[in-house]
Amino acid sequence: MKLNWIFIIFVMVVTQACSTNSAKTKEEKLTEIPVVKLKIVDTALALNYVADIQAVRNIEIRARVQGFIEQILVDEGQQVKKGQLLFKMNDKEYLIKLSQAKSQLASANSSVKIAEVELGRIKTLVDKKVISKSELTLGTARLAEAEAKASEALSIIDDAKQKLSYLSVRAPFEGVIDRIPLKTGSLVSEGALLTTLSDSRNMYAYFDISENEYLQFMRTGKGHFSTHAETALILSDGNTYPLKGKIQTQESSFSGSTGSIAYRAMFPNPDRILKHGASGKVQLISKLEGSLLVPQKSVFEIQDKNYVFVVDEKNTVKMKSFVPKMKLAEYYVVSSGLKAGENIVYEGIQNIKDGVTITPVFNKSNSLSAKK
Numbered sequence: 001m002k003l004n005w006i007f008i009i010f011v012m013v014v015t016q017a018c019s020t021n022s023a024k025t026k027e028e029k030l031t032e033i034p035v036v037k038l039k040i041v042d043t044a045l046a047l048n049y050v051a052d053i054q055a056v057r058n059i060e061i062r063a064r065v066q067g068f069i070e071q072i073l074v075d076e077g078q079q080v081k082k083g084q085l086l087f088k089m090n091d092k093e094y095l096i097k098l099s100q101a102k103s104q105l106a107s108a109n110s111s112v113k114i115a116e117v118e119l120g121r122i123k124t125l126v127d128k129k130v131i132s133k134s135e136l137t138l139g140t141a142r143l144a145e146a147e148a149k150a151s152e153a154l155s156i157i158d159d160a161k162q163k164l165s166y167l168s169v170r171a172p173f174e175g176v177i178d179r180i181p182l183k184t185g186s187l188v189s190e191g192a193l194l195t196t197l198s199d200s201r202n203m204y205a206y207f208d209i210s211e212n213e214y215l216q217f218m219r220t221g222k223g224h225f226s227t228h229a230e231t232a233l234i235l236s237d238g239n240t241y242p243l244k245g246k247i248q249t250q251e252s253s254f255s256g257s258t259g260s261i262a263y264r265a266m267f268p269n270p271d272r273i274l275k276h277g278a279s280g281k282v283q284l285i286s287k288l289e290g291s292l293l294v295p296q297k298s299v300f301e302i303q304d305k306n307y308v309f310v311v312d313e314k315n316t317v318k319m320k321s322f323v324p325k326m327k328l329a330e331y332y333v334v335s336s337g338l339k340a341g342e343n344i345v346y347e348g349i350q351n352i353k354d355g356v357t358i359t360p361v362f363n364k365s366n367s368l369s370a371k372k
Contacts, residue, residue, distance in 0.1 A: 034346040035311055035360035036298070038338060042289045047328065048234060048281040049207035055276040056266070057173060057199035061086065063188045064166040067093070076179055080171045080197070087169035087194055094167065098160035105153035112150050115143035175199040176272070203267050203274045205233060205245065207282045208260035231265050234281040241280070243268050292334040294322070297347050299332060306332070309345040309352060311360055317345060319354045 071088035074080055122139040125131045178196035182188060233241040245267035254261045265282055267274065298308050306324055309317040322337030338344075343360065345352065352358060 031356075031358045032361055033317075033348050033352060033358045035343050035358075035362055036295065036346040037362070038292060038294065038340050038342050038344060040290055040292055040340045042287075043291060043293060044285050044287050047284045049209060049284070051205040051207045051233065051265075051280050051282045053233075053274055053276070053278040053280055054204045054206065055175075055198040055200045056202045056204060057175065058196065058276045059172070060196050061169060061172075061194045063089070063169070063190060063192045063194055065089070065094070065163050066190050067091075067167060067188065069182060069184055069186045069188060072180060072184055074177050074180075074195075076177055076195075078177045080175065080177060082171055082173050084171045085168055086171055086177070089167040089169070089188075091164055091167045094160060094164045098157065098164060101153060101156040101160045105150065105157060108146065108150035108153045111146040112143070115139070115146040119143050169194060171197060173197070173199055174201075198276045200269050200272055200274065200276060203269045203276075205265045205267060205280065205282050206262055207265070208255070208258065208262050210260050211254050214261055229284070232283040232285070233265075233267055234283050236279050240283075241267065241273070243270075245282075288328075288333060292338060292340060293331040294324075294334055294338065294344070295346060296327075296330050296332060298344050298349065300349055308338070309349055309354075310338075311343040311345065311358065314357065315360055316355065316357050317352055 067089040069087060070090045072086075073088065074084075074086050080086065119136075119139040119142070122131065122135050126133055126136045175197045176199075178198060180195045181193060188194070229247045231245050231247055233245060235241055245265045247263055247265045249264050251262045263282075294308060299306050301307070305321050307319050307321050310320045311317055320337065322332075323335045324332040325335035326333045345358075
C-alpha cells in the first residue's frame with residue numbers, strides 16, 4: 001500500500017515538471033519577437049492604382065447605307081493610314097438612283113423654263129389689259145412651283161452622291177484594324193458593325209484615388225497628382241512598362257458611389273505593346289524627405305487611436321499611441337507621438353501584451369531605410 005502512494009506521488013511530480021517545462025518552452029518561443037529601430041529617412045514610396053488602359057482613339061466603323069460588301073481591302077490586325085480604303089460595297093443600286101435623280105432634275109428644269117416663258121407672255125397680256133392681274137399671280141405661282149421641284153431634284157442628286165460615297169469605307173485616322181465579323185458578299189444593313197479601328201500610338205490609363213488620399217496629398221503640396229506629374233505603368237505580368245507617362249487631367253468631382261476621383265495619364269506607345277482594353281497599375285513615386293515611418297504591421301487600433309509596442313532598455317514592451325500624418329502603401333508617416341531611435345515591435349503584436357519582457361530579434365531586412 002505504501003509503495004502505491006509513493007508511485008502516485010512520483011507520477012504527479014513528473015507530470016508537474018513536464019507541464020512546467022512545456023510552459024517555459026512556450027514562453028521562450030513567444031518572447032523572441034522581431035523588433036525594428038525607427039529612423040528619420042528620405043524615402044520614396046511606390047503608390048499603385050488599378051488602371052483601365054484605353055487607346056486615345058478607338059472607334060467602331062459601321063455601314064452608313066444598306067448594301068452588299070463587294071470587297072474587303074484590309075485584314076484583321078493590319079496597320080492602316082488615314083484615308084485608306086477599307087471596304088467597298090456594291091454601288092449598282094445607288095448609281096441607278098443617281099441616274100433617276102438626274103432625270104428628275106432635267107424634267108424640273110424644263111418645267112421651270114416653260115413656266116418662265118408662260119409668265120412672260122402673261123405679263124405682256126396684263127400690260128395690254130387683255131387679261132386680268134390674277135392671271136399674273138397664277139403664272140408667278142406656277143414658276144415658283146417649278147423652281148421648287150428643280151431644287152428638290154438637286155437635293156435628291158446630292159443625297160444619291162452622298163450615299164455613293166458611303167459605299168467606299170475609308171479609315172478616318174491612322175490605326176490598327178480589329179476583328180472583321182462580316183465577309184465579302186454579306187448583306188449589311190445601315191449601322192451594321194464592319195470593324196473597329198484603334199489609334200494606339202498613345203494610350204490613356206484611367207485610375208481612381210480615394211478622397212482621403214487626394215486630400216492628404218494636396219495638403220503636403222508635393223503635387224504627386226498634379227497635371228504633368230510623371231508616372232510609371234506596371235503591366236499585368238508584373239513588369240514595368242519601359243516608357244514613362246504623364247498625368248494629363250482629372251475629373252471635376254468625386255464619384256458618389258465610390259467616393260473616389262478619376263485621373264488620366266497618357267503613355268507613348270511607339271512599339272504598340274499596349275493594347276486597348278488592357279489592364280495594369282499606374283505607379284506614382286511619392287518622395288518624402290525627413291520622414292519617420294512606421295510599418296503598418298506594427299500598428300494596432302484601440303478606440304480609433306493608433307498604437308505600437310515600444311521596447312525599452314530592459315526589453316519591456318509598453319503600449320504607446322501616435323498620430324499619423326498619412327497612410328501610404330505599407331507604412332504610416334508619423335506626425336507626433338514617436339521619435340527616431342525608439343525600438344518598436346515589428347510583427348507578432350498579437351502574441352504579446354503591455355508590460356511583458358521579450359527577447360528582441362533585430363533583422364536587417366526589417367530595418368527602415370530610404371528606398372531609392
